[in-house]
Amino acid sequence: MGTNEISAKATIANSAFFLHRGLGCVVHDNAVIGEHCTISQNVTIGSxxxxxxxxxxxxxxxxxxxxxxxxxxxxxxxxxxxxxxGANAVVTKDVPPYAICVAVPGRIVGYKNGKNEYKITETSESSD
Structure with a gap:
């Protein structure tokens, strides 16, 4: 069986949703998660x-x-x-509203508008 470490001390909005019951997720005591967030499995939010x-x-x-x-x-x-x-992104810097952040280290590759339409400004893969 899987497990998780989602701290009861973390500030997590009631409408935040952990997919797959938060399988493998780690959330630090001091983390803050806002309303209507969706968090997939094996996510780490910490210091x-x-x-x-x-x-x-x-x-x-x-x-x-x-x-x-x-x-x-x-x-x-x-x-x-x-x-x-994005999946498997490692984010250590601020991400602006409506941004799409992917890769290691995390970088902004596009933005979405209020209608859930996406505009990709660069690809996450480097061109060789």
Whole structure:
């Protein structure tokens, strides 16, 4: 059976939804997750560590954010309302509202409008 570590001390909106019952998810005590967020399996939302010391600051996830499977969101950052974090992205910097953030390290590749239409401004793969 799978497990998760979603802290009861975290601030999680009642309308936030963990797919697959939060299988494999880790959410730090100080994390904030806004209204109507959808969080896939195996997502980590936590603080950064440096030289074996946890800095304790955690992400603030805005409203209506979708977080893909295996994404890692770390540190004192803000994920803007209605943004999309792609599967397996590693995000350590702020993400503006309506942005689409993918890759390792996470980078903005496009934006969506209020009608859930997407405009991709670059691809996540490098061109060789």
């Amino acid at each position: 950064k560590w440096s030289n074996g010391i946890c800095d304790g600051s955690c992400p603030i996830i805005g409203c209506g954010v979708f977080i893909g499977a295996g994404a890692v969101i770390l540190g004192n950052i803000k994920i803007g309302d209605y943004s999309v974090i």
